[in-house]
Amino acid sequence: MRIAVLGTGMVGQALATKLVSLGHEVMMGSRCARNEKAIAWADQAGEGATEGEFGDAAAFGELVLNCTAGTASLDALRAAGEDNLADKVLVDVANPLDFSQGMPPTLEFCNDDSLGERIQAEFPRARVVKTLNTVNCEVMVEPARVPGEHVAFLSGDDETAKGEVAELLESFGWPPGRTVDLGGIRAARGMEMYLPLWLSLYGRLGTGDFNVSLEVGG
């Protein structure tokens, strides 16, 4: 499949590399042409790896992953172009963490809003699925780094899109029983608002290689 990975940071690199290793054609998108990190990535990632501006990548991809910094995601998607996102599954793994006031970061949108909802509202023809934002990028693409039956959450308004993303997650190593569909994109709120707890746990545990399992009674 042709996949656009928007964003050249750690998250974009981890996902793009994993997708190439799974045999997909991946274009890494960045704000400006000839982005050094994107070129370096494409050079070393091997066959199937290319790079371009956000718009080039979004036009190329049959599926688009938003791996930009959450506070820059709406601008990045505007640059990608609404027409280039139309009718495509848009996987949003970003968190709108605002570090401008120091640590701990706050969320740019929360409580009665979320980045996932903002994206769906501004790009109504995109089929937005929020997922994987509750684990770090190493765990996203190699869940077996963490023992146990830990889970990946999904939310989105398009059931078919969520099914396709669950299959993509399965190819990363997340079995179907460990993807938890929380409902419509409004549930992105809870997924993003989990981040402050994640950050506290990261501080407590001293590693990002962790996740939560669900235990259910009765």
Added chain:
Amino acid sequence: MRIAVLGTGMVGQALATKLVSLGHEVMMGSRCARNEKAIAWADQAGEGATEGEFGDAAAFGELVLNCTAGTASLDALRAAGEDNLADKVLVDVANPLDFSQGMPPTLEFCNDDSLGERIQAEFPRARVVKTLNTVNCEVMVEPARVPGEHVAFLSGDDETAKGEVAELLESFGWPPGRTVDLGGIRAARGMEMYLPLWLSLYGRLGTGDFNVSLEVGG
């Protein structure tokens, strides 16, 4: 031990009943004298169970549990009286859920603030420990309702107070390895901001008998 349980709702009743069953003397506190729910509770809870106004209960307790609705907690604690809370461990299990705009609720304080922090700031002589707000009241007092090594989080600025609360939790059925100290009271933010995810999971699972376990790699 003499314990004040502020609040007459499901959470207060569950905790007060558990504490009486463990042999503590418990006074349930409410806003107005002769609260019907508090009287009914004290009548059926047996020896060691009494009721009174918030101030009576806080004066009585060597340890105080805030089980009031989160959006009413600061008022309830003002009524309890700062002097009655001074130097005491004040266990805050409340969530500042605001249902006034319908479902899903929002949080009255979040992102750069939390109820736990507000309480500690307004009552600096109280030794505030946030805990148990991430599970429903049945699981709080009977964690074995849920299988697995699921956890209870703790936060607070007073290490000794957290140790005392961890012992109280152990008496409820939370072994020491399953109480996770997240640090100072600022971590109450993440604990409270987890609630929207909890509510989504509650909707998805159809039961409140659930909790999360931590899985840690490497």
